[in-house]
Amino acid sequence: MPVYNAPLLAIDAKETRRYAGLQKAATFDEEKILAACEDARLLAAPKGIWTVYDYDCQSQQIQAAHPCKIKGKKIAQHLNGCEKVIILAATVGEAIEAAVTRRFNEGEYSNAVIMDAAATAAVEQLADGMEKAIAPQMAAQGYLMKWRFSPGYGDWPLEQQPDLVRLAQANKINIHLSTSLMLIPRKSITAIIGLYRKQEGAIPNNKHGGCAHCQQKDCPSRKINSPQNRS
Structure with a gap:
């Protein structure tokens, strides 16, 4: 159950523009985006936590003290061939959300x-x-990592969010769930990462493909730049 506390040195302005739905707004003041990124960086209290569990592909079961069966075909396909999984949670805290609310x-x-x-x-x-911090540790044990997959991607139901919060021990970094299964603080995520044995000559399958595997085709945050993510 390692805890991750690395600081954010900068927030990606290009990604911020995408999440704001401004990809095509070429004339939008870039200084406003850069200022918002810096304000958010100064308010952020980044924390992460993760735990490794054995995983049974046949039963789609995470073998924890209280086992958890993964639901959904997409996530089952994604984890096919994995012997273990990492369950992680991350948050940038509540101060950013409070500042956003105040500005509204x-x-x-x-x-x-x-x-x-x-x-x-x-x-x-x-x-x-x-992920970058975890990868060398897993490689030392003979494992490669698949890209992270979160509840709500593809056909993995959001109803499994409580399982990930529990398995990641997210409460230790003050992440909780609302009655509507939304993470609190709101700017938090949970995810699963599959671990599979490195094979000679095998091509690692660890490139992030979240948008390509998500059914929400009209999402304003959808990545459209790479061919594999176009639809």
Whole structure:
């Protein structure tokens, strides 16, 4: 149950623009995006936590003290061939959300939207950083990692969010669930990463393909730049 506390040195302005739905707004003031990224960075309290479990592909079961059966065909296909899984949770805290709410209440709507997008980019960067930190540890044990998959992707139901919160021990970094299964703080994520044995000559299957495997084709945050993500 390692805890990850690396700081955010910068928030990706390009990703912030995408999450704000401004990919095609070429004339939008870039300085506003950069300012929102810096404001969000200064408010962020990044924390992550992760735990490794054995996994049975045939039964789609995470073999924890209280076993958890993974539901959904897409996630089952994604984890096919995996012997273990990592369950992780990450958050950038509540201060960013409070600042976004304050800006909305004060009528600064565009600034609030951009800062909210910067916070989303920040938590994704945090999870990316966790993956990079975990990968060498898993490689030393003979495992390669598949890209992370979260409840709500593809046909993996959001109703399994409580299982991931429990398995990641997300409460230890103050992540909880609302009655509607939304993560609190809102700028938090949970995810599963499959671990499979490295085989001679095998091509690693660890490139992130979340948008390509998600059924929400009209999502404004959908990545459309790479051929595998176009639809």
